[in-house]
Amino acid sequence: MAESVSEVRAWVNQRRGEGRTIGLVPTMGFLHDGHLSLVKRAKAAGHAVVMSIFVNPLQFGPGEDYDRYPRDIARDRKLAERTGVDLLFTPSVEEMYPRALQVTLRVGDLANRLCGLSRPGHFDGVATVVAKLFHIVEPDEAFFGEKDYQQLRIIQTMVEDLNLPVKVIGCPTVREADGLAMSSRNRYLSPEERRRAAVLSRALFDAARRCREGTTRAAELVQSVTQQLSSAGLEVEYVSAVREEDLGQVDQIDQPCRLLAAVRVGETRLIDNVALEAGKGMGHVSAYVDR
Amino acid sequence: MAESVSEVRAWVNQRRGEGRTIGLVPTMGFLHDGHLSLVKRAKAAGHAVVMSIFVNPLQFGPGEDYDRYPRDIARDRKLAERTGVDLLFTPSVEEMYPRALQVTLRVGDLANRLCGLSRPGHFDGVATVVAKLFHIVEPDEAFFGEKDYQQLRIIQTMVEDLNLPVKVIGCPTVREADGLAMSSRNRYLSPEERRRAAVLSRALFDAARRCREGTTRAAELVQSVTQQLSSAGLEVEYVSAVREEDLGQVDQIDQPCRLLAAVRVGETRLIDNVALEAGKGMGHVSAYVDR
Structure with missing residues (x-):
């Protein structure tokens, strides 16, 4: 040391x-x-x-x-x-x-x-x-x-x-069994908040799946994620689909893109993101790592 | 190359x-x-x-x-x-x-x-x-x-x-025979400006000498340099006595200091500086290098 x-x-x-x-x-x-x-x-x-x-x-x-x-x-x-x-x-x-x-x-x-x-x-x-x-x-x-x-x-x-x-x-991001991205800040979460926090990754994965299945309009993906987060009582700071190259917002997922979100669960701020790949079928979510 | x-x-x-x-x-x-x-x-x-x-x-x-x-x-x-x-x-x-x-x-x-x-x-x-x-x-x-x-x-x-x-x-700064600090920008000077430009180093050296001989009040040194520069028709941008450590202005030369000046000679901006050493007698000016 x-x-x-x-x-x-x-x-x-x-x-x-x-x-x-x-x-x-x-x-x-x-x-x-x-x-x-x-x-x-x-x-x-x-x-x-x-x-x-x-x-x-x-x-x-x-x-x-x-x-x-x-x-x-x-x-x-x-x-x-x-x-x-x-x-x-x-x-x-x-x-x-x-x-x-x-x-x-x-x-x-x-x-x-x-x-x-x-x-x-x-x-x-x-x-x-x-x-x-x-x-x-x-x-x-x-x-x-x-x-x-x-x-x-x-x-x-x-x-x-x-x-x-x-x-x-x-x-690649390493995740808990329910999909929550590992973070030192997860320890701030109460048991109840910890359960709700899983919605963040679930909503992002859902959007990634829909994108692979043909939904390539960024606004549609963003809106769907935002709605799922809000419904679970997470306070949305942002949900955004951006180019990997320069993090600029996109309208269509027609190049390497990333869907990012930040929320508050109670007092705790959490972030997560997934790769967006249009029309790649039902393949494995690239941001997910089995441990 | x-x-x-x-x-x-x-x-x-x-x-x-x-x-x-x-x-x-x-x-x-x-x-x-x-x-x-x-x-x-x-x-x-x-x-x-x-x-x-x-x-x-x-x-x-x-x-x-x-x-x-x-x-x-x-x-x-x-x-x-x-x-x-x-x-x-x-x-x-x-x-x-x-x-x-x-x-x-x-x-x-x-x-x-x-x-x-x-x-x-x-x-x-x-x-x-x-x-x-x-x-x-x-x-x-x-x-x-x-x-x-x-x-x-x-x-x-x-x-x-x-x-x-x-x-x-x-x-150390390398100088022309008349004391002018070498600079690629010296080539901008007309022959007449080139002659006047020598006043910049001359005034600074004069202040360094006075400092060694006992003038340790920064304002006095700065004023004397400013006056010499102005008298020679050089437009003074600044004359300043600062600590070497953090370039902060000093009132008294009682630590390693530097006297810096920037002027305009016609359209050409020139800078120069000398070390200020209080009470070091009549020694060689440290910023001067014989070629």
């Missing part, structure tokens, strides 16, 4: 000297099977695997859950070790931000939609901390879940725009 | 494989002895030296001199070769910006003063292109002139804030 940037750099240099490649799995901790699936993917690629655990204050807005975000480093450490993480990097806020940053990253239009509308500055904070982690670890590949789809696309775009020498690998 | 990112990466990988370290000298071309002094410094450190030549549109504002910025790549190539540059990187605008960037760098307070006041967005553009060059070349050390002092401090701060794995080396 390393807590300082210099320890990480020394460790990485040693691995490089041994001819190893480096895989990075950046997390905010409170690990679940989604995080661990990223580690397994990195292991399978043959990397020495660095996992970072850092609840990044820069990506939380005022009134958000930075203070109460769940943390359990002892449990995380055991899970990481058991899954084959080679180095766990758990920096303090002071190690990552010894002073207020003068230079940060700024995300353009890609951040001014979907989750960005209710979380101004969030993706600037994400891009900044991920760039820092990339500079500290210098991984060959970095692994992110598709569950945070807008984040994934923004990080991939950051890598392209800034020529970062790293490959960003998006990995 | 390389024009593409992939050529540079292949070349750098090869040098790394041979056990070489890499030094980067980023420039906008139209090379003068200032640029070449950076190359010599990088050679002396034993690096394989990459020089980039790229007139970066992102750091020019509307109405600035992007279009007429002097370019002479054939001459630059000869000078670079003669000085021992190992790889000249001359990307096109399309190679650096294949599309409008979604993710850029943003500089805080350090950019909201001095040159930043008349050139909004300038240092964001500088930070963004330099980060890209750092990611493309992955140098061990990068060399910048002290002549663009605010730029140098912003790049050093960027490296610290974003944990970039590169060491930024600031190198």
Whole structure:
């Protein structure tokens, strides 16, 4: 386990000297099977695997859950070790931000939609901390879940725009038995809220199925999902069908698209998304992963 | 000579494989002895030296001199070769910006003063292109002139804030015989303007001397420089005494400080700066380099 940037750099240099490649799995901790699936993917690629655990204050807005975000480093450490993480990097806020940053990253239009509308500055904070982690670890590949789809696309775009020498690998969302996307924030849910939360993935999968079966008008899919969510008493923040390329809204599903939604269940904000593939028949939903 | 990112990466990988370290000298071309002094410094450190030549549109504002910025790549190539540059990187605008960037760098307070006041967005553009060059070349050390002092401090701060794995080396300003700091923009000056332009460095050196001799009140030094510049018919944009640390204005020269000035000589904007060292006697002006 390393807590300082210099320890990480020394460790990485040693691995490089041994001819190893480096895989990075950046997390905010409170690990679940989604995080661990990223580690397994990195292991399978043959990397020495660095996992970072850092609840990044820069990506939380005022009134958000930075203070109460769940943390359990002892449990995380055991899970990481058991899954084959080679180095766990758990920096303090002071190690990552010894002073207020003068230079940060700024995300353009890609951040001014979907989750960005209710979380101004969030993706600037994400891009900044991920760039820092990339500079500290210098991984060959970095692994992110598709569950945070807008984040994934923004990080991939950051890598392209800034020529970062790293490959960003998006990995399928891991789900509970009833379809709920795994998230550290699921622990906020009361048993009753937890039951209702399953409607989110169910509505999205239903739309993905209808799309494959021939419903290619985005408005129709969005309306159907919105209705199912509202009927289940979930407060809809957005439901949106967008191009995978630039997250721009589409009218017709005639190219690689994604259907994304954010809801509130009680006080808890949940997000999820599925791939939309028009006319692909009744195939397996690509965003679903059996565990 | 390389024009593409992939050529540079292949070349750098090869040098790394041979056990070489890499030094980067980023420039906008139209090379003068200032640029070449950076190359010599990088050679002396034993690096394989990459020089980039790229007139970066992102750091020019509307109405600035992007279009007429002097370019002479054939001459630059000869000078670079003669000085021992190992790889000249001359990307096109399309190679650096294949599309409008979604993710850029943003500089805080350090950019909201001095040159930043008349050139909004300038240092964001500088930070963004330099980060890209750092990611493309992955140098061990990068060399910048002290002549663009605010730029140098912003790049050093960027490296610290974003944990970039590169060491930024600031190198002394190289000057013409009459003290004028070398700059590609000096070629804009008419013979008469060129003569008057020498007052800029002369006034700054005079203030540095007075400071060493005991004048430690910043306002007094600033006023004296302003007066000399105005008397010579130079239009003063700013004269400012700041801490080297954070470029914050000081009242007293009682720590490492810098005296910076920007003027217009006719249509041409010129900048220069000197170190302020209180009570150091009549020593050699540290910003002056004999060629």
